[in-house]
Amino acid sequence: MDLKQSVIAITGAGQGLGQMMAVTLAHAGAELALLDVNQKALDDTKRQCLMLGVKALTYQVDVTQEAQVEQVFSDVVIDFGQLNGLVNNAGILRDGLLVKVKDGQVSKMSLEQFNAVIDVNLTGTFLCGREAAVQMIETQSQGVIINISSVARAGNIGQTNYAASKAAVATLATTWAKELARYGIRAAAIAPGVIETPMAAQMKPEAMARLEAMIPVGRMGKTAEIANTVKFIFENDYISGRILEIDGGIRM
Structure with missing residues (x-):
């Protein structure tokens, strides 16, 4: 795919990985549809993209709400005339053990805590992927x-959800x-390791230290390293159906 004047939608575009992806793709000449629940954060990403001379529009959306997602992807095509790519980046953390025993008392992960993460990370990805595919086909x-995705997909203590x-x-x-x-649409995933993002900053310090000690290259990843991988997948037309693990060699 030639990124120049291609239209790419990015969820969770207001900060961290999403923002870096938007700026990296803008550098390559892509036009950006920036999606996030936080409008103020979106405005900051939009400003950075506009400074690079590309078209960038913002869409405030809760990716867990089907009607909102359907409307947003319809609006994107109305505004840009096409849709060539989607990065399903929106996600949250609500870490906790499945069960925990303290002073003889057993506590457990609540269904609300489990569902909150599944709703954003999985249902949101499903809804946005579905609607992007519809618009690409039409x-x-x-x-x-x-x-x-994440290297945590292999299983990680305190992260059942x-x-x-x-x-x-x-x-x-x-x-x-x-x-x-059959419709000329490719799909792939990236499984980052421990990356320096606001989401990672939510982790407990002891958990972060444990993860960093496991990374063979000796450091956390940079958001630019993941964003460059996104760009690589878009530009390499022979990548499809694969999960690229960009993790500094860590294996959970």
């Missing part, structure tokens, strides 16, 4: 869908690659 735009969601979005990508190829 506008006859060959396209690419990239899901952001997050690990489950990230394993699922990786599987969605491989499934979509097979289903959507």
Whole structure:
């Protein structure tokens, strides 16, 4: 895919990985549809993209709400005339043990805590991926869908909900690659390791230290390193149905 004047939608575009992806793709000449629940954060990303001379529009949306997602992707095509790519980046953390015993008392992860992560990370990815595919097909735009997974998809202590969601979005990508190829749509996923983002900053210091000690390259990843991988997938037309692990060598 030639990124110049291609239209790429990015969820969770207001900060961290999403913002860096938007700026990186803007550098390559892509036009950006920036999606996030936080309008103020979106405005900051939009400003950075406009400074690079590309068209960038913002869309405030809760990716867990079907009607909102349907409307937003319809609006994107009305505003840009096409849709060539989607990065399903929106996600949250609500870490906790499945069960925990303290002073003889057993506590457990609540269904609300589990569902909150599944709703954003998995259901949101499903809804946005589905609607992006619909718009790509209806506008006859060959396209690419990239899901952001995580090395936690292999299972990680204290992340029952997050690990489950990230394993699922990786599987969605491989499934979509097979289903959507007939329409000229590729799909892939990226499984980042420990990356310096606001989300990672939410982790407990002891958990972060434990993870950093496991990374063979000796440091956390940079947001630019993940954003450059997104750009690589868009530009390499032979990548589909694969999960790229960008993790500094860590294996959970």
